[in-house]
Amino acid sequence: MPRKKSKKRVYFGQEVQDAIIEYNLSESNNDRNIIYQNRIHKAFDKLAENIINTFKFTYFDYGFNDIKHEVVAFMVMNMHKYDHTKGSKAFSYFSVVAKNYLILHNNNNYKKYKTHDKMEVLDKHRSLDKFDDNDYITLTNEIIQYFDSNMNSIFKKERDLRIGY
Numbered sequence: 677m678p679r680k681k682s683k684k685r686v687y688f689g690q691e692v693q694d695a696i697i698e699y700n701l702s703e704s705n706n707d708r709n710i711i712y713q714n715r716i717h718k719a720f721d722k723l724a725e726n727i728i729n730t731f732k733f734t735y736f737d738y739g740f741n742d743i744k745h746e747v748v749a750f751m752v753m754n755m756h757k758y759d760h761t762k763g764s765k766a767f768s769y770f771s772v773v774a775k776n777y778l779i780l781h782n783n784n785n786y787k788k789y790k791t792h793d794k795m796e797v798l799d800k801h802r803s804l805d806k807f808d809d810n811d812y813i814t815l816t817n818e819i820i821q822y823f824d825s826n827m828n829s830i831f832k833k834e835r836d837l838r839i840g841y
Contacts, residue, residue, distance in 0.1 A: 687718065687719050687722040687723070688719040688722070688723055688766070688767045688770075691715065692715065692716060692719040692766065692767075693760070693765060693766040693767070695711055695715035695716050696716060696755060696758060696760075696766045697760050697766075698711055699711045699712060699716065699755060700755065700756055700758065712752070716755075717748075720748045720751050720752065720770070721744070721748055723751075723767070723770060723771065723774060724744045724747035724748050724751070724774055725744055727747070727771065727774045727775055727778065728740065728743060728744060728747070728778065731775065731778065731779075733778050733779075733781075733782040734782070735782050735783075735785035735786040735789055736781070736782065736785060737785070743778075746777075746781075747774050747777055747778060750773070750774070750777045751770050751773055751774060754773055758770070791829065791830060823840065827840055827841065
């Protein structure tokens with residue numbers, strides 16, 4: 677007996693694309709809210725989840741759900757830019773939008789991580805509770821020495837460098 681092919685459940689199919697087109701054509705905010713909640717939200721949520729899991733973005737300081745909500749919010753903010761007359765599918769368009777958003781923020785967070793690494797010049801054995809005036813002077817001198825030796829990596833712009841010096 678031949679097996680019946682199971683229907684795949686597509687989370688971002690033609691009905692979601694049609695809903696996005698309808699959303700963009702609608703003038704009423706109330707209608708837009710209903711369309712988004714009932715027909716688009718689940719697809720955007722699942723798309724954001726899949727993009728995050730596929731590309732494994734690692735330089736975020738907050739949790740998975742927060743990142744996912746950020747991506748969904750970004751897709752909603754850019755929904756008006758989707759133009760169905762150009763021939764692209766909504767799934768492809770919003771996949772690229774989500775991926776580009778995550779790449780941009782991941783790269784920016786990586787740059788911050790690299791420039792704000794750690795100040796290894798500070799002696800970790802000292803307790804701040806037991807500082808006297810000489811310790812504060814020593815700490816201040818260590819901080820000044822750190823900035824003097826790392827000015828070019830901390831400040832990238834010429835104006836910032838002049839201010840730093």
